[in-house]
């Protein structure tokens with residue numbers, strides 16, 4: 001099949017998922033065309049049947065806001081026509097679903113039908129998409145998609161709750177390439193972060209408010225008061241400066257390391273003992289699944305789709321949003337004893353295998369085959 005994929009090219013979960021899906025489809029012999037404004041971060045190396053088309057957004061003195069959606073729709077028309085694509089799969093509704101709708105209508109006039117699959121990822125529904133400045137367009141373009149998928153049951157239910165959706169939303173859960181995350185820890189790296197064998201706690205995100213970075217730090221403090229530990233904060237975003245202030249305030253600067261955006265998550269996760277994700281909302285929590293795949297148990301909130309992937313007492317524990325005391329105690333329970341920790345690590349890795357890329361990608365292929 002010749003498949004067009006539209007996504008954000010950034011470190012965010014939707015972009016990561018879309019890129020990994022495209023790579024896996026290409027490996028299975030499909031021709032995959034990525035259409036976005038920058039080379040996706042996980043699209044590294046040369047793969048013969050993957051093509052990347054950059055959306056150019058020319059500016060003009062009149063434009064305070066360059067019209068990306070128009071540029072994307074025009075690029076889609078061009079790429080679909082010139083490469084004779086069979087279907088278009090867009091990830092994250094805003095503005096990808098409406099740009100796809102526009103491209104579909106233009107092509108229809110020219111006698112070409114291009115099926116559009118929209119995958120909803122999270123904040124496009126639970127946060128940004130609900131804003132009344134976007135909601136009518138989001139609702140319309142989701143309803144106009146030929147197929148709608150959501151990455152968790154929770155997101156599916158949220159979508160029905162927040163928007164007037166007239167179509168079936170199918171759930172295809174996120175996936176992880178387990179083989180990629182089955183790395184041995186690099187000893188020198190572990191020694192640098194935890195020179196005296198301290199436990200290594202980790203969090204990775206885009207440091208937005210909803211990730212509740214202060215909660216990550218407070219949970220870490222609970223743990224570090226009882227068990228010598230280190231915290232690695234991976235990623236970057238608007239909440240980093242206040243987080244640095246909080247570390248200073250709590251006198252934890254020597255124990256907490258901000259390492260910025262990182263591409264080699266598999267090597268970083270390999271040295272972790274526990275992953276923290278105390279988000280306010282999380283449609284799925286791909287970062288937590290990647291941690292589990294690397295054999296790292298997780299302590300998360302029970303928000304959104306997190307309760308679909310984190311099994312309390314098996315892969316980790318869950319607490320209510322903001323309940324840092326409970327999540328701190330849960331973390332201690334996992335980390336206190338070597339044997340207990342080992343069991344959590346094994347169970348987390350075993351559980352992640354259910355979400356291996358080899359189990360989930362065929363679900364997307366099956367969905368695409370409906371249009372052949």
Ligand code: GMT
Pocket residue numbers: 011012013014015017092121122123126151174206208210281282283284285286287
């Ligand atoms: O977590 C983010 O803020 C990034 C966001 C994105 O769209 O890139 O992630 C969302 O999609 C991921 C992949 O499906 C999910 O694993 C995340 O849970 C979801 N984020 C939220 O719902 C907050």
